[in-house]
Amino acid sequence: MVQQCQDILRALKNNLQIAQNQQKLYVDQQRIERTFEIGDMVYLRLQPFRQSTLKKSGAEKLKPRFYGSFKVIRRVGVVVYESKLPTSSKVHNVFHVSRLKKALGHNVVVSSDLPPLDEEGQLVLIPEEIIDFRERSMRTIKEYLVK
Incomplete structure (x- = not known):
C-alpha cells in the first residue's frame, strides 16, 4: 500500500512538472526581453x-x-x-x-x-469655462458642456 501511494505521488509530481513546463514554454513565447541603461x-x-x-x-x-x-x-x-x-x-x-x-x-x-491626482488618487479636473447648458425633459437632468 505504501509503494502504491509512493507511485501515485511520483506520477502526480511528474504530471505537475509537465504542466509547469508547458506553461513556461507558452509564457516564454509571449515574452520580449527589454533592457534599459541608466539615463535612457x-x-x-x-x-x-x-x-x-x-x-x-x-x-x-x-x-x-x-x-x-x-x-x-x-x-x-x-x-x-x-x-x-x-x-x-x-x-x-x-x-x-x-x-x-x-x-x-x-x-x-x-x-x-x-x-494631476488628489489625495485619494482621483484625477483632478479644473474646468476653464461652461460653454453650454441644457435640461433634459425626461427626468429634469441638467447637462453642462465644459471646456
Whole structure:
C-alpha cells in the first residue's frame, strides 16, 4: 500500500512538472526581453494603474496609452527600473519592463505631463469655462458642456 501511494505521488509530481513546463514554454513565447541603461528616456504605460490612481471616465480607447518621456534613474532588479517622475506625481516610480517603452530619437523632449491626482488618487479636473447648458425633459437632468 505504501509503494502504491509512493507511485501515485511520483506520477502526480511528474504530471505537475509537465504542466509547469508547458506553461513556461507558452509564457516564454509571449515574452520580449527589454533592457534599459541608466539615463535612457522611456515612456510609461499606466493602464493597469487606472483603477486606483486615475479616474475611469470617458472612452478608454481615446486616452493616451503612454506618458512621458522620463529618465531611467537606476535598475532595481532584473526586470524592474526606477524612473524620475515629477514631484507632483502620485504614481510610484518603480516599474516593470513591460510597463516601459524606450523613447527613440535624439530630440526627446522631457515632459512632466502626468495627470494631476488628489489625495485619494482621483484625477483632478479644473474646468476653464461652461460653454453650454441644457435640461433634459425626461427626468429634469441638467447637462453642462465644459471646456
